[in-house]
Amino acid sequence: MSQWKEVLEEAAQYAVGYLDGLPDRRVGSSATLDELRETLGGELPERGESPRDVIASLARHADPGVVASSSGRFFGFVIGGATPAALAADWLTSVWDQNAGLYVIGPAASVVEETAGRWLAGLLGLPDGVSAGFVTGAQMANFTGLAVALHEVLGKAGWDVAESGLRGAPPVRVLAGRGRHGTIDRALRFLGVGTGAIVEVEMDDQGRMLPSALGDALKLSAGPAIVCAQLGNVNSGALDPVGQICDLAHAHGAWVHVDGAFGLWAAASPRLRGLVDGVGKADSWATDAHKWLNVPYDSGLVFCAHPDAHRATMGARAGYLVHATEGERDALDYGPEHSRRARGFAVYATLRALGRDGVAELVDRCCALAARFAERLAASGRVEILGDVVLNQVLVRVPGADADARTRELIDRVQRDGTCWMSGTTWQGKAAMRISVSNWSTSEADVDRSVTAILSLI
Known part of the structure; x- marks a missing residue:
């Protein structure tokens, strides 16, 4: 001892x-x-x-x-920090060392995940009774949601993909915006569907899928189809008109999967909720608690409006296992892993510590700080802001001759300086500095200090 x-x-x-x-x-x-x-x-x-x-x-x-990356001046990618409650709960998770796959070997972990999943569904505007799975991150959340979608759309076409695989199966179209995140393509590769199944749907100048273009694409075939909506374009932060997308897709018998890695959290804010109007109409949703909920890594979440399909796709049975009895919940029925860490403790602790109002305040404050970044940088006249600041994403570019090279040089200088850290990207063919404000501890002073450093390095 x-x-x-x-x-x-x-x-x-x-x-x-x-x-x-x-x-x-x-x-x-x-x-x-x-x-x-x-x-x-x-x-x-x-x-x-x-x-x-x-x-x-x-x-x-x-x-x-x-x-x-837990610093209030880290703005690279959409990476939150860890709130005190989240970090302390994560320490306890390691001390308890529960295998969360089966109820019988982690009853508290099971009940905590069941509770946290229900709380999150309500917070994010999802229907009562949706199933929830705790996975590693948004990649596996998208993988899981698309696996269930594939199981269902092929099942409706008379094909049992669980038994027969994809060889000889009816072709499945996956309609997704041109600005989709790479995790969608990667998940389709993992699932054996392949990226060749993707039908790219045009987007507007902010990165939102165009419903008219989706409607035209859906009319081209009556076969099995999955529509991937995106809440939070990785560059602009723009959100697809998810309600319209759901109505169009369901009218054609398609499944709607929502990649809401960070943008789905807008539903937690009364001020921003209108941006995701109709999100509850979808069939599956992916998000990541390590982003705006600010819990440690290994905290992806997948929700499904069809729990039976979710369990049928992900579940496993074996004679040596002690499976859940009535009223109990085995986590292995809702994600691709069997033995895994009890991820739900940190999420549960954070939700209790923040409450509904605290989560809304966190989202709103990050968006306000992103707007402050854009306003202060633009006011200098030395950089330009690309697109609208919708949520927590800001795209910055050095204008003039050799703009791409000068922008990339600025990003390198900022990273080497160490005051703050931002990543680079390419948006509509232009190099840009990408600022993501996601950390609970970021303050106005952090933003102002970072703006001063950026401008001094141009």
Whole structure:
């Protein structure tokens, strides 16, 4: 027991020091690849070391290679931090070390996921009774939703994909916007459908799918079809008119899957809820709690309006397993994994700590800070803002001659400077700096400090 105490105290001491230092810490990594390999690489030791020494060494040598993605000045990709309740619950999750796949070996984990899933469905405007699965991230949430969709649309066409696979199956069309996220294509590759099944639907200048173009595409064939709507374009933050999309798709017998990795959280805000009007009409939804809910990684979520189909697609049975009895819930029926971490504890703790009002405030505040970024940068006259700032995404470009090269150079300078960290992208053929505001701890001072740094580096 003394070893437990010593090693956990060592880890806790480092963790608290790291978190205390975040406001002033350089955001990007400060170590080179060679330096990290020098301190963290090498051969496996012949003799073991004390756990306390291992943790002390790991903390010391890994720290320079840690990107402060939990910092209030990290704006690269849509990555939230971890609220105090989420982080503490995640520590307990590791201590308890529950296998959340079966109720019998993790009853508390099962009930917590059941409860958190129900809370989230209500918060995100989804129908009563939807099923929920906790997966690694938005990639596996999209994979799971599309797997259920494939099972159902082929089943309605008289084909049992679970038994017969895809060889000889009726072709399935997947209608998705040109601005879709790459996880849709990747999920289709994993599922064996292939990206050749995608029918690209035109979008407007902000990245929203055009309902008229979808209607025309749906009319081209009466075969099995899945429509993928997107809530939160990865560059512009734009949201597809999901209600109209659902009406059109269902009129043609198509399944609607919503990729709402971060944009689905707009439903939690009374101010923004109108942007996702009709979202509850869809058949499946994917989102990610590590984004706007600010829980640690490994927190994707998939919801399905057809629980029986969800379980039929994902479930597994074996004689050596002790399966749930009436009223109990086995998580392995709702996702592709069997043995897995009890992800729901951190989500549950965060929802209780924030409450409905707190989640709405978090979403609204991030959007307001994104608008502040755009306003202050545009006011300088030295950069231009591409498109509208709809949610938490801002696209910045250095205008003039050699704009692409100058924009990319600015991104590199900002990342090397360390005050803040943004990623680059290409939007409508133009290089741009992509600012994503998703962290619960980001303040107006963080934005203003970052704006000053960016402008000083042009």
